[in-house]
Amino acid sequence: MANRLGSATSPYLLQHKDNPVDWWPWGEAAFDEARRRDVPVLISVGYSACHWCHVMAHESFEDEGIAAQLNGAFVAIKVDREERPDVDAVYMTATQAMTGQGGWPMTVFATPDGEPFYCGTYFGKDDFARLLTSVTTAWRDQRADIVAQGAAVVQAVGGAQLVGGPTAPISAELLASAAAGLAGEQDEQAGGFGGAPKFPPHMNLLFLLRHYERTGSAEALEIVRHACEQMGRGGIYDQLAGGFARYSVDARWVVPHFEKMLYDNALLLRAYTQLWRLTGDVFARRIADETAAFLLRDLGTPEGGLASALDADTSGVEGLTYAWTPAQLIETLGDDDGKWAADLFRVTAAGTFEHGTSVLVLARDIDEADPALVERWRDVRQRLLGARAERPQPGRDDKVVASWNGLAITALAEHGILTGSVSSRAAAITLAEVLADRHLVGGRLRRVSRDGVVGEPAGVLEDYGCVAEAFLAVYQVTAEPRWLDLARELLDVALAHFPTGKGGFYDTADDAEKLLTRPADPTDNATPSGASAVCAALVGYAALSGETAYREAADAALATLGPLVSGHPRFAGYAATVAEAALAGPFEIAVATTDPADPLVAAAFRHAPGGSVIVVGEPDRAGVPLLADRPLRDGAATAYVCRGFVCDRPVTTPADLVERLRDHAG
Template sequence: MANRLASATSPYLLQHKDNPVDWWPWGEAAFDEARRRDVPVLISVGYAACHWCHVMAHESFEDEAVAGLMNDGFVAIKVDREERPDVDAVYMTATQAMSGQGGWPMTVFATPDGEPFFCGTYYPKPHFTRLLESVGVAWREQRDEILKQGAAVVQVLGGAQLVGGPTAPISAELLAAAAAGLYKEQDQLYGGFGGAPKFPPHMNLLFLLRHHQRTGSAEALEVVRHAAERMGRGGIYDQLAGGFARYAVDATWTVPHFEKMLYDNALLLRAYTQLWRLGGDPLAKRIADETADFLLRDLGAPAGGLASALDADTDGVEGLTYAWTPAQLVEVLGEDDGRWAADLFRVTEQGTFEHGSSVLVLARDIDDAEPALVERWRSVRAKLLDARNRRPQPARDDKIVASWNGLAITALAEHGALTGSAASRDAAVALAAVLAERHLVDGRLRRVSRDGLVGEPAGVLEDYGCVAEGFLAVHQITADGRWLTLAKQLLDVALAHFGTGQGGFYDTADDAERLVTRPADPTDNATPSGLSAICAALVSYAALAGETSYREAADAALETVAPLFGQHPRFAGYSATVAEAALTGPYEIAIATHDPDDALVAAAQRHAPPGTVLVVGEPDQPGVPLLADRPLIDGRPTAYVCRGFVCDRPVTDPADLIARLTS
């Protein structure tokens, strides 16, 4: 037995390097070995922060007897879904088709050519043992049937991709239908959409905020405000340190699945920042500020970049770091403050979590409370966090994922620009530099790095889209032409190597590793789809650079996903967000000024229509098309407002600019 994971860069694969299983990393060598031995492959897909991945590893992969069955009858391949989203996408589609559901850990039995013939997710040890034995017998005695099934699954997978499907032009009617669909699915009591388990609907919130701003819909804004308040006061939000967990196991946002993902927090930072911008909600401002602090404090990597996630488990126990009993509160805070905190955070003797412990929720509105109450809350919170920091802490998946860091760059740039946070602004620029200098290799993106070293997996479409959008966000806050040039470079690669030829995009490049099928999923799920991410960058780049061909590519791609707006709006949140910007123009605002803190800039930031691109800087800065031929009028800071490459007269008065933007 020779486990081959010790040299992996993925923290998830390294978690399995000491298993008695003869694991292979994903690669042609593993499939060659399966052909040589004439055995099927067992592909196990998961990620480092996944609770049930840990459970299955402990029950089965660390067990000598189970490992013996795996080693004798299969070539076992371990895949980090975050490092290889292309592999995950192919086999997740197969798993959902064959079992009716998907999730991680994902367990796939495939032929030596990679064709899946039996798929599932988590299996308890007794079930998994029987499954290994049954598949082994079937491979020896029913080989022809297995091969036929694998070929049939691959054919279905190819047909499942929405390439060449129905299209529709972006319209106000389609976006109104998307909003109406979300209103119907809203949880009127607890906010958000659907029931348990309940995921933070960050992309749908971003869409509804833009929809509200374009249409004036009070209902759209209220749906966002209600969900944001319930999540921000719920257990899914870390009431002591900030940051959101992956999802709540209940419909009330009380008990989270404790893993904290970079992508969720980046997208939620954007949503709360924009909610505060539009509504002035103090809770939204506080949550945005604390989420930005969480990203930089808890996910910042020593070599630069933001780490992927914090684990759901601590020492093998889910939630061990985060849950409290009334006695523990009293022990840390004393009798009076302990009982007060138990009431404030709804920590009861019965408990809301496990073994009589509770997850902290905020039982009352603290953001508009009297100063004495706010001060007591802050004091109690600081003492509890200090005590919690002395507990065992969850592990951190410290790989740097290009697309997720791209999402964080955009979020931090927006937060910095709108709130004046220098820390967020500086972090956005620093993160962009890490991706440009480390992940961009020979003109192409690499998906992951760790400890300052870039990994081999090629970037997928979502990497190109999210990183390009992040570079464009940094261009806007710095007026540095370098970032516009780099974004164009990424978009040109995407257009040349990822296009379907029918308006849409594949998730992998035409020169990437060949899988059993080429994934092309346009739906938004945990993160923006590659298609919606690249469209966001294309729309912004076209507006910033004045190059209409990029806008035409975005419009064509959005038309391929537009039919989802009315049918499945919860899975088209980011593409609908981009469509709102496209339908609005988007506006292009250039402010020529020697003073970036001028009131004219603040007016533009607070009142800019959906998806506006905004550049502030000295006139005629090299590499900044939006500032070209844009002089100061009478020596005063001057705003130039354009829409669809058609410009109004310049304005120098903030009130005039606000009227122009809100008319």
């Protein structure tokens, strides 16, 4: 027997290709082998940027003794949760049902038919060795009990799927309840929601920004402003290179878990961009600009996509690249600038992290009105970044995930069109072309590619939703009918192959690989749920095309998410964000013009409420429904503001357009 991961496309699986464990990739062949040998299966699930996955690998999977136990009594299967979110979802539900909690690495012992009978997460080496012995003994001496337990877990997992439950149509009252629920959970001192570990609540922030626009709620806006300021000042934000870490291990955003994920940064880019659009906040604009630059500089791949993540560890050590001592600052910057930087970034002798080192946080504002101070700030950051580049760097998971690139496309398109960033706008278009040309195979999405080669795993619902929404964002940037047509193709697949028959959606297609259960998780967690993402695209497509069947599908699906929005808003942020757009209309704005640089265009994008759809182009442009029968008035650029394809009197000046949009707000 031998380790079979050497030909994998997943960087996570490749990290384990030299283990002495005889790993199998997920697939029927592994289960056939377990049946042939009459042994249980170990299913180990993780991802490449996961710190504790690396720890368990070093302690156990690189150990010859542990490997001998595994190889002799089990078939060991390694799964990349990012490549196979469907497999992860099924066994995470089982793990949570059995233990009351979940996380990665996820460690599952199952029958040769894949039925889990014992689940956990990280195990230290000695505990894992004892567990292997116990499971081996139980499989030999208590087989019937184990098989019965596995069957019971499968039944419980199937019952945990929220398919066909209660519904609640979206209403102003329901969204007000969700906003109030979030306000009640706010950390008024440090910003965000809940305690440690604290995750950036990007989707909740997007919801609250749209809620503020529709209702004028000053409380909603202040929750967003406070959270964005505290996160942007904290160690969770890379004060030198831009970009956010996955989460903070403390409640005050000081010490991050250092992995940087594409999806977090894409969603946070949207939140900071929209906060700047609504308030003109200079700090929010800087964070948005730097986050966009981080995405393109540090996650761009040679083939044109965006990589999934930067690792939490460097050479097996957390924070090695990022943490500083006062002496290191002085060595790099000299005495005066070193002490100034230590004070500015709160780098102390005691340290805020480990072994007397500190994570950089921004202790106070940089006065933008003082040119000398701004120049010193920029110079110090640049020199520190140069010195940091000489250190060992974290690994990078360079697989391209369709849904996460979709989130980035939407964020970059918004950033580009609102701020005038040529690089963000161009990147959004290029990324969309990569997904359309590489990940769309025979009319169906593939979830991952790497080194320009598309992988086998089929796209799940979140891929269809996030990529369709991205194509609609690029359509609004370019007014090229191709993107509207491609979005419709993806939505037609979602409506044909993923529905539950009761208004909602499964996460896997009806013709996908059959697992123990068919996952259907409606909650928005690290990324939008597939259901929320598809709803966003359905609402946008219906508004852009005028095809009401897609809006009817969106309303039915949103109703299945309604109880989650009102009862558990922290886990329904994107659903609530979409619901705000649906309740507001959304606005449909067509700007007929022969000059895309006309001030009326900028006014439309800057002042249209979040969730609006906007198309700019010549009147009656072929393939662009919103521009049909939209003539110029007196030869001037003309804006048409509509909802439900019922339009107001057209306007030709930015002031009149802003007034028209303001009149309809609320």
